[in-house]
Amino acid sequence: RSTYNNLINACGSNGNWREALRICKQMTENGVGPDLVTHNIVLSAYKNGTQYSKALSYFELMKGKNVRPDTTTLNIVIYCLVKLGQYDKAIELFNSMREKRAECQPDIVTFTSIIHLYSVSGQVENCRAVFNTMLAEGLNPNIVTYNTLMAAYASHGMNEEALLVFNEIKKNGLLPDIVSYTSLLNAYGRSQHPGKAREVFDMMRRNNLRPNLVSYSALIDAYGSNGLLAEAVEVFHEMEQDGIEPNIVTMCTLLAACGRCGRKVNIDVVLSAAEMRGIKLNTVAYNSAVGSYMNVGEYEKAITLYKSMKKRRVKPD
């Protein structure tokens, strides 16, 4: 059974949920019944394949077969509900877990997921309360919990709150990791403090953490979204010299930066830079480029790009 679970998991963690299901069926046909771990692996296979509704259906199926879920099961279900924007249902499930007699009590993952929920559902003011409740329940936050709380503040441009959390990490004997630094950096970028964002980036290096693709892209955006295109481009070069390959998000960030620097710049340069690196533009990147052309008043180029979008079979949204 463990062998099968391992096999299913190998497919599922790559988002290959069809193959995962196929093996799961085969397992049953060979007379090996799935256990709860198997079910959880199937659920997470759906999740990794972004098949959130299918995951929820599977969960209903489990209930129909009287399979008792555990906290991990419910955590995955909460994750899927959040992805589908079904926040009320997620909260309902969370509350049911918190009842005294509930079989599956919320754990640190559950609480962290709920903090994240409140961030993405536009109720960041609830995040700290959830965090405090978790403490009151005697659960110790780990670095992911702190990072989630920080990211919540960061995405809302609340840099002071984010910094407070960052300092709490150290106070509680944990070490900020690359995600912590990137979130703090992002908090400054989102609140019009690109210089502070750079300071965080440098601080990360001084603490012997190597900035990765995400950290670099976040710094590029900190400059770009605040109108500092030259600095953004400089970081882009710094990144490549550091041996980190840009991806579509990086290029899209630069494309957006071109539309925000307040003057007419050559967006084509960025487009061909992407092409030279074999990075194919997706819908978001096209939107960004078209938007930037509009911002700088190059309406004809915007239309041309829109047309080439269709030619390359990238769906406009």
Added chain:
RNA sequence: AAUUUAUAAAU
């Protein structure tokens, strides 16, 4: 140190 769950970047 390996069967399953939570966190950071773009329009």
